[in-house]
Amino acid sequence: xxxxxxxxxxxxxxxxxxxxxxxxxxxxxxxxxxxxxxxxxxxxxxxxxxxxxxxxxxxxxxxxxxxxxxxxxxxxxxxxxxxxxxxxxxxxxxxxxxxxxxxxxxxxxxxxxxxxxxxxxxxxxxxxxxxxxxxxxxxxxxxxxxxxxxxxxxxxxxxxxxxxxxxxxxxxxxxxxxxxxxxxxxxxxxxxxxxxxxxxxxxxxxxxxxxxxxxxxxxxxxxxxxxxxxxxxxxxxxxxxxxxxxxxxxxxxxxxxxxxxxxxx
Amino acid sequence: xxxxxxxxxxxxxxxxxxxxxxxxxxxxxxxxxxxxxxxxxxxxxxxxxxxxxxxxxxxxxxxxxxxxxxxxxxxxxxxxxxxxxxxxxxxxxxxxxxxxxxxxxxxxxxxxxxxxxxxxxxxxxxxxxxxxxxxxxxxxxxxxxxxxxxxxxxxxxxxxxxxxxxxxxxxxxxxxxxxxxxxxxxxxxxxxxxxxxxxxxxxxxxxxxxxxxxxxxxxxxxxxxxxxxxxxxxxxxxxxxxxxxxxxxxxxxxxxxxxxxxxxx
DNA sequence: AGCTTAGGTTCCAAATAATGAAACCGGGTT
DNA sequence: AACCCGGTTTCATTATTTGGAACCTAAGCT
Numbered sequence: 001x002x003x004x005x006x007x008x009x010x011x012x013x014x015x016x017x018x019x020x021x022x023x024x025x026x027x028x029x030x031x032x033x034x035x036x037x038x039x040x041x042x043x044x045x046x047x048x049x050x051x052x053x054x055x056x057x058x059x060x061x062x063x064x065x066x067x068x069x070x071x072x073x074x075x076x077x078x079x080x081x082x083x084x085x086x087x088x089x090x091x092x093x094x095x096x097x098x099x100x101x102x103x104x105x106x107x108x109x110x111x112x113x114x115x116x117x118x119x120x121x122x123x124x125x126x127x128x129x130x131x132x133x134x135x136x137x138x139x140x141x142x143x144x145x146x147x148x149x150x151x152x153x154x155x156x157x158x159x160x161x162x163x164x165x166x167x168x169x170x171x172x173x174x175x176x177x178x179x180x181x182x183x184x185x186x187x188x189x190x191x192x193x194x195x196x197x198x199x200x201x202x203x204x205x206x207x208x209x210x211x212x213x214x215x216x217x218x219x220x221x222x223x224x225x226x227x228x229x230x231x232x233x234x235x236x237x238x239x240x241x242x243x244x245x246x247x248x249x250x251x252x253x254x255x256x257x258x259x260x261x262x263x264x265x
Numbered sequence: 266x267x268x269x270x271x272x273x274x275x276x277x278x279x280x281x282x283x284x285x286x287x288x289x290x291x292x293x294x295x296x297x298x299x300x301x302x303x304x305x306x307x308x309x310x311x312x313x314x315x316x317x318x319x320x321x322x323x324x325x326x327x328x329x330x331x332x333x334x335x336x337x338x339x340x341x342x343x344x345x346x347x348x349x350x351x352x353x354x355x356x357x358x359x360x361x362x363x364x365x366x367x368x369x370x371x372x373x374x375x376x377x378x379x380x381x382x383x384x385x386x387x388x389x390x391x392x393x394x395x396x397x398x399x400x401x402x403x404x405x406x407x408x409x410x411x412x413x414x415x416x417x418x419x420x421x422x423x424x425x426x427x428x429x430x431x432x433x434x435x436x437x438x439x440x441x442x443x444x445x446x447x448x449x450x451x452x453x454x455x456x457x458x459x460x461x462x463x464x465x466x467x468x469x470x471x472x473x474x475x476x477x478x479x480x481x482x483x484x485x486x487x488x489x490x491x492x493x494x495x496x497x498x499x500x501x502x503x504x505x506x507x508x509x510x511x512x513x514x515x516x517x518x519x520x521x522x523x524x525x526x527x528x529x530x
Numbered sequence: 531a532g533c534t535t536a537g538g539t540t541c542c543a544a545a546t547a548a549t550g551a552a553a554c555c556g557g558g559t560t
Numbered sequence: 561a562a563c564c565c566g567g568t569t570t571c572a573t574t575a576t577t578t579g580g581a582a583c584c585t586a587a588g589c590t
Contacts, residue, residue, distance in 0.1 A: 011576075030566085031567065032565085032567080042568095043570095
């Protein structure tokens with residue numbers, strides 16, 4: 001019945017919940033810390049952790065008595081990354097764009113109506129690490145999100161629109177599918193999408209979709225800044241570079257679009 | 266009773282095996298393709314896939330009737346990556362070294378006696394994508410592998426030595442724990458490890474370990490080239506740069522090594 | 531059409547694995 | 561010594577998993 005991200009089916013579900021819990025801590029966790037969440041009985045949690053550790057999904061540091069995400073997961077990570085993400089292909093383009101503009105650049109994909117950030121470059125600073133990438137965000141109130149929604153085929157768009165939360169993060173946030181749809185039409189025309197402080201006050205961005213052969217959105221690219229530093233007009237001036245990079249990425253993605261395995265063991 | 270295979274404990278184990286199987290395909294997989302592996306009975310595989318899909322670890326494309334790695338996995342993957350892999354921390358250092366030397370550079374970690382490549386930079390070419398990273402290789406016949414083995418504490422070393430396959434990939438490959446152990450002693454002295462065409466004919470490399478506070482191997486760094494372009498002596502000349510970068514990475518890793526949470530939820 | 535096959539899906543009783551309260555350890559503290 | 565705390569193990573009970581076989585379809589073939 002409960003379809004939300006909870007305790008739905010089976011042992012596997014619970015095990016994965018534990019995995020999530022460990023991941024969520026973002027640092028080595030002690031057994032008791034997880035137990036304190038009160039989500040699992042002692043013995044059950046213990047066995048679950050043991051199983052996951054045996055399986056290499058978790059790593060147990062015997063010295064500290066702590067659990068961390070395991071190397072098997074890292075291995076899966078690479079596979080997941082290179083299979084479901086356009087990031088590896090887009091990387092050089094992102095580098096280039098980032099260097100050219102010297103601003104914060106995001107690369108995102110759409111998944112089940114939500115935005116998944118798959119890569120990022122920070123303004124000049126000596127490359128902050130993975131911050132942001134892997135995070136999931138809303139589609140209806142972000143530049144990249146809207147850029148992708150705008151080019152979704154009708155059936156998928158409807159599903160995606162339904163999946164949005166329409167929470168008023170700021171005064172500018174779209175709070176209904178209707179107002180959003182109106183803007184999407186415009187985005188479809190210009191091929192450009194703006195975040196006008198719709199997600200966070202003071203934060204604005206321009207985004208462009210990365211389109212496949214069939215005009216379907218493969219991903220989106222954005223440049224983010226704050227109202228303190230730039231205006232929307234400033235951002236609009238960056239559009240050509242953005243769109244150029246977007247189409248370059250699209251071009252690199254072409255061959256991959258075909259069903260060509262082409263991989264050795 | 267069944268303790269032979271080592272894995273396959275419980276339902277979770279099987280589910281994760283299925284996950285691996287899907288990941289291994291490297292492309293959308295049909296139910297029947299997985300079934301054809303003969304590893305699971307029909308109904309069982311079906312339910313496992315369903316569970317994993319419900320859990321978001323797999324994504325099911327209803328049009329094509331295919332399974333792919335799911336969003337939840339991708340999210341976990343990123344966490345795993347940034348938490349248990351030294352790659353994010355080492356990234357800028359790798360960039361620097363790669364630019365300095367203009368050669369192929371590898372970053373690896375040890376996983377159950379095997380080498381896991383976690384990052385890579387290719388010679389000058391505009392950065393070939395993720396090729397290699399995420400791959401697992403042998404420790405006994407690679408530069409990075411030996412570099413890490415050499416600094417393993419005795420007990421772990423014994424376990425790791427046993428885990429090696431000692432397959433004679435080339436004429437230079439170590440084919441026994443004894444000859445390998447002898448070289449490891451030398452590596453421990455010099456802090457430098459060579460691959461003298463032990464894995465692939467014509468391919469040589471220098472590697473240096475990345476050592477933690479306790480002298481334990483956190484990972485290893487290598488520069489690879491071919492005998493057509495360079496000699497071992499050429500590579501030896503790069504040692505200082507290699508080792509400098511290795512210790513720089515080690516230094517960046519330090520704070521993480523200490524049991525300092527110092528982070529809010 | 532009729533007949534057959536292949537890819538998926540569902541049933542159900544038996545076999546198995548998960549469960550969790552409670553007991554148990556080992557080592558610090560009071 | 562008695563007590564607590566974090567972690568580990570036991571064990572009878574319970575619920576889930578299991579997988580052979582039957583069952584759908586939607587193609588393919590004669």
